[in-house]
Amino acid sequence: MAEQQFVPPSPLVSQRRLAQRQRAEGSWQLFRGHRAGMIGLGLIAIFMLLATSHPLLMSTVWDRRRYDPIVGFDMAYFPHPSRPSIDHLLGTDNFGRDVLSQLLFGARVSFGVGLTAGLVAAGLSTLQGGAAGFLGGLIDQLLMGLADVLVLMPAPVVLLIFGLLVRMEWPAVGVLYGLLTGAGAQAIIVKSQTLSLRAKPYIEAAQAAGGGRLHVFRRHVLPGLLPLTAVNLFLTVVGAVLTESLLSYFNRTRVDLSWGTMIWLGQETFRRHTLQGQWHAILPPALAIMLFCSAFYLVGRALDEVLNPRLRAR
Amino acid sequence: MNNKLVGFITRRLIRGLVALFLFQTILFALVHSLPGDFASIAGAFGGRAGRAAIQRRLGLDEPLGQQYLDWLWRAAHLDFGESFLYSPERVTDVLLARAPRTLLVFLSAAILAYGLGLWLGKQVAWRRGGRLELATTVVSLAAHTSFAPWLGFLALNIFAWNLGWFPYQHLINFNKWLGTDISIDAILLRMVLTGGAVFAAGLGSGVIVRRVRNRARRIAVRTALVFATGLVCFAWWARSGHASLALDVTAHLALPLGTVVLLSFGETLLTMRATMLETMGADHVTAARARGLPESILRDRHVARVAMLPVLSRLLLSLPFVLVGSLVIERVFFWQAMGQVVFNAIEFQDLPLIVGVLSLVGALVLISHILLDVLYLILDPRLRYG
Numbered sequence: 001m002a003e004q005q006f007v008p009p010s011p012l013v014s015q016r017r018l019a020q021r022q023r024a025e026g027s028w029q030l031f032r033g034h035r036a037g038m039i040g041l042g043l044i045a046i047f048m049l050l051a052t053s054h055p056l057l058m059s060t061v062w063d064r065r066r067y068d069p070i071v072g073f074d075m076a077y078f079p080h081p082s083r084p085s086i087d088h089l090l091g092t093d094n095f096g097r098d099v100l101s102q103l104l105f106g107a108r109v110s111f112g113v114g115l116t117a118g119l120v121a122a123g124l125s126t127l128q129g130g131a132a133g134f135l136g137g138l139i140d141q142l143l144m145g146l147a148d149v150l151v152l153m154p155a156p157v158v159l160l161i162f163g164l165l166v167r168m169e170w171p172a173v174g175v176l177y178g179l180l181t182g183a184g185a186q187a188i189i190v191k192s193q194t195l196s197l198r199a200k201p202y203i204e205a206a207q208a209a210g211g212g213r214l215h216v217f218r219r220h221v222l223p224g225l226l227p228l229t230a231v232n233l234f235l236t237v238v239g240a241v242l243t244e245s246l247l248s249y250f251n252r253t254r255v256d257l258s259w260g261t262m263i264w265l266g267q268e269t270f271r272r273h274t275l276q277g278q279w280h281a282i283l284p285p286a287l288a289i290m291l292f293c294s295a296f297y298l299v300g301r302a303l304d305e306v307l308n309p310r311l312r313a314r
Numbered sequence: 315m316n317n318k319l320v321g322f323i324t325r326r327l328i329r330g331l332v333a334l335f336l337f338q339t340i341l342f343a344l345v346h347s348l349p350g351d352f353a354s355i356a357g358a359f360g361g362r363a364g365r366a367a368i369q370r371r372l373g374l375d376e377p378l379g380q381q382y383l384d385w386l387w388r389a390a391h392l393d394f395g396e397s398f399l400y401s402p403e404r405v406t407d408v409l410l411a412r413a414p415r416t417l418l419v420f421l422s423a424a425i426l427a428y429g430l431g432l433w434l435g436k437q438v439a440w441r442r443g444g445r446l447e448l449a450t451t452v453v454s455l456a457a458h459t460s461f462a463p464w465l466g467f468l469a470l471n472i473f474a475w476n477l478g479w480f481p482y483q484h485l486i487n488f489n490k491w492l493g494t495d496i497s498i499d500a501i502l503l504r505m506v507l508t509g510g511a512v513f514a515a516g517l518g519s520g521v522i523v524r525r526v527r528n529r530a531r532r533i534a535v536r537t538a539l540v541f542a543t544g545l546v547c548f549a550w551w552a553r554s555g556h557a558s559l560a561l562d563v564t565a566h567l568a569l570p571l572g573t574v575v576l577l578s579f580g581e582t583l584l585t586m587r588a589t590m591l592e593t594m595g596a597d598h599v600t601a602a603r604a605r606g607l608p609e610s611i612l613r614d615r616h617v618a619r620v621a622m623l624p625v626l627s628r629l630l631l632s633l634p635f636v637l638v639g640s641l642v643i644e645r646v647f648f649w650q651a652m653g654q655v656v657f658n659a660i661e662f663q664d665l666p667l668i669v670g671v672l673s674l675v676g677a678l679v680l681i682s683h684i685l686l687d688v689l690y691l692i693l694d695p696r697l698r699y700g
Contacts, residue, residue, distance in 0.1 A: 036451075148333035149340065151683070152676035156638045161668055164660050238459065245461055246642065260461070267467050286464040293459035301588070 020223075030306045037302025043295035051111050054104035067098045069105040070256050074098070081269075081278045091280040093262075094269045102262055103284050109258040110241050110292055113174040117240030120178025121186055122233035126225050128183055129190025134198060134221050135213070144191065150184030156243045163252025170255050173247060177240045186232050190225060197224045227307030234300030238293045245289055259285040319691060326687055330680045337676050338389045341669055342382055394670035399662055405670035408655060414502045415651030416640045419567065422509055423574035428629055430575070431582025435625075436618045438583070439590030440609075450583065458580030462639070466573050466646035473569060480569050483648040490562050501559050508547045515543035570647040574639060578632075582625060589621040596620070623693070630682050630689075637675050 031037055058064065066074045066087075073096040074080075074087065080096040082088065090099035132143040155177050162168075162176070197203065198221070206216045245260030247253045255261065266282030376384075388394070394405040431454075438450050457465075474482040519539035523532045551557045593599065594617055602616045640653030648654075659667035 145329075145333065145336070148329060149336045152333065152337050152679050153672070154638055154675060154679070157641065157672070157675060160641065161660055161672070164663065164668075242459070242461065246463070249461075249463055250645075263461060263464050263467075267463070270467075270471075282464075286461055289461045289464075290456055290459050294455050297455065297459060301584070305588075 027306055031302060034302045034306060036298045037306070040295040040298030040302065043291055044299065047107055047111070047292055047295065050104050051107040054101070054108060057104070058101075062098075062101065067101045069097060069102045072097050072101065081281055084280050090284055091278070093265060093281045094278070095265075099262075099281050099284060102257055103259075103288060105257055106259040106262060106285060106288065107292075109170050109255060110244070110289075113170045113177075113244040113258075114237035114241045114292075114296065116171055116174030117178040117181075118233040118236040120175055121182030121236040122229045124179065124182035125186035125190045125232055126222070126229045129187040130194050130217065130221055130225055132187070133191040133194025134217050140191075143187070147184055147187040147191075150180055151188065153180055153184070155180040155239070156246060159243060159247055160250065160252055163247055163250075167252070167254040168247075170244060170253065170258070173244050173253060173255075174240060177243055178236065181236055181239065182232070186236075190228055190232075193225060193228055194221060197221055200224075227303065230307065231300050231304045234296050234303060237296040238300070241289065241293055241296075259289050263289075322691060323684075323688055326684055330684050334676065334680055335386070338386060338673065339382075341672060342385050345665060345669060346378070346381075389673060394673065395666040397659075397667045398664040399658060399667065405666050408667065409652060409670060409674065411499065412650075412652045412655055414499055414506055415649065416637075416644070416653060418502050418506050418509075419570050419574060419643070419649065419651070420640060421506070423571050423578065424629070424633065425513065426571075427575045427579035428582050428625075431579040432586050432618075432622065432625060434579075435583040435586025436590060436613065436621075439587045439594070439621075440613050440617075442591075451587075454580035454583040456580075457576045458584065460577070462573075462577055462642045463646050465577060466570070466643060469569050469573050470647070481566050484566060484650075490559065496556060496559070498563070501556060501563060504551075504554075504556075505560055505563065508551070511547060512540060512543050515540050566649075570643055570649055573647075574643055577639070582628075585628060586621065586625050589624050590617055593617045593621045627686050627690070630686050633678070633682055637671070637678075 054069075058067065064072070066072055066076075074082075074092060076087070077085070077092060077096070080092050081094045082092045084091040088098050088100065090103065092098055093102070128143050128147065132140040132147075158180060159173065159176060166172075168176070203216060203220055206220050211219070244253070244255070244258060245263070248255050248258045248260030249264045251261075251264070262285040263282060266278060266285070270278065270282065392406055397403055397405050397408050400408050434450055434454075438447050441447070470482065474480050516536070519536040522539070523535045526532045526535065551560060599612065599616050602612055607616075637653065637656070640651065641656055642653070643649070644651050644653035645657055655667070656671050658664070659671070
């Protein structure tokens with residue numbers, strides 16, 4: 001009898017990789033057909049361009065003394081706030097600072113806060129909810145107990161009050177927001193999703209085939225949770241940016257300049273300095289917040305529709 | 315089955331209570347890890363003796379364990395101590411006294427926004443495509459993602475400042491209230507009751523006319539009932555002689571109410587539209603259409619009724635967040651109510667009040683979550699028998 005050769009399962013693995021790649025490509029094709037999602041993606045790209053253009057402009061074209069978003073002042077114009085002009089495309093605010101430069105700087109802060117919060121929330125909720133749903137038992141009780149407590153604390157209120165004790169920089173705001181929403185409400189949703197995944201036959205098959213807990217969790221449960229993670233990530237950004245703006249607006253952060261502080265300053269000085277009101281200083285940040293949040297909202301919803309198998313069938 | 319339901323509710327309640335207990339513990343730890351304590355903030359001007367006196371009065375000189383037990387005991391009795399800012403008043407009283415003002419704005423706004431969002435979302439989803447869908451989607455998205463203080467500022471600027479249609483900020487016009495013997499809150503409470511009565515008439519008449527088969531007659535009966543209730547309320551207001559005061563409050567109410575509606579209807583509309591589209595492809599709808607049912611019945615009874623459930627659950631979950639919105643909106647419009655009190659508390663470090671508000675929000679969230687779980691269990695047979 002010929003010695004039976006052990007066949008390594010690598011071809012299977014590569015087949016699975018191929019299938020995964022094809023599925024990802026299919027999702028991308030579907031997403032490309034989603035008009036609102038593509039608009040959102042385009043807006044995000046534009047904002048990214050704006051955010052990265054600021055340091056470049058500061059180091060090349062813009063004079064630091066005239067265009068610095070926080071301490072800049074232009075002697076050539078009087079009085080401040082000045083209307084939009086060739087030098088200052090969006091005019092200056094009443095401290096003589098260039099509004100466009102502030103707007104671009106604010107985009108950087110918003111991206112920072114939003115993405116920090118989104119990543120923390122999505123990562124935490126997936127791990128916490130996934131582990132609780134997959135492992136069950138004491139770990140489930142502990143993790144869900146944590147979620148039960150955190151869900152009682154709405155992030156904006158808690159952060160507003162926490163801002164009274166500690167004036168936070170934007171990374172702290174992002175991390176705290178992500179923690180409160182991710183480990184709270186989102187973890188509960190992810191857990192219920194995990195429970196319905198665990199009941200699927202392919203998980204049982206993987207376990208019956210001798211897959212270890214970690215292996216099954218990483219290879220079979222996590223990929224099933226990824227769509228929800230992506231949606232959570234994008235939708236958290238919306239709340240985080242709005243909350244950061246709110247905190248900065250009420251002077252509860254140590255952020256020097258963000259869209260929230262720009263709106264606050266614009267409102268504070270709206271009628272005291274000019275009779276006509278300085279819409280050029282207050283409209284850009286307000287529209288920027290709206291468009292930024294809309295972009296992330298649109299992409300999040302589009303992902304939900306594209307990746308959700310129930311909707312996909314249509 | 316009934317046993318199962320009771321068991322589930324009991325288990326859910328116990329879990330909720332444990333969460334609430336942990337929440338209070340965290341609050342206790344947070345307050346005691348502050349750089350200063352209650353006494354050092356309140357007794358800043360009293361010197362060492364004053365501080366000691368306040369510590370004694372607040373029970374801060376006792377051992378920490380004893381304080382913790384006291385804390386839990388008092389929290390269980392909804393007693394969060396004495397407010398610093400409104401000194402002789404208890405925190406609970408301070409908050410409860412201003413609750414009608416907040417409720418007036420936010421409850422009516424929630425009802426309006428959800429009504430509008432549900433109805434528009436239904437219509438838009440049913441007529442897929444076209445300019446209407448684009449316009450409503452853009453407007454609701456813009457409203458949902460706009461920055462709340464900015465929207466309030468815009469409303470004030472356009473409608474109060476430039477056009478002069480509505481009074482500028484504040485709760486009332488004091489000149490009109492000179493010489494009246496009734497308090498603002500009493501008027502507000504009556505207004506809430508009036509609104510509630512008309513709303514209840516609208517809902518209740520639906521139950522009454524359920525048996526009536528003729529559509530035109532059904533609508534006529536409902537309209538008549540709501541109209542009659544309104545008439546009774548109107549007569550009551552006219553007799554009480556406070557109608558002008560109520561009108562004054564209403565004029566001041568218009569802008570904040572409109573802003574809150576604008577801020578919150580977008581999300582409802584978008585969710586409703588999405589769930590409608592999801593349900594429209596379901597098999598039971600196809601079956602109903604094959605039976606030859608008219609489109610309006612299909613839309614209202616077979617699609618909207620199913621699609622509404624997730625939206626309503628969202629409403630229930632978002633109700634505790636009324637306080638979040640009130641913080642911002644009341645600040646912008648100088649609407650002197652619960653949110654303003656909380657904001658002042660934050661500004662002046664009124665710790666008992668802050669802790670009280672956080673506990674209140676936590677309790678409200680917990681209650682709405684439990685309610686939702688139980689409601690789902692009752693409404694969805696799959697969960698009951700599964």
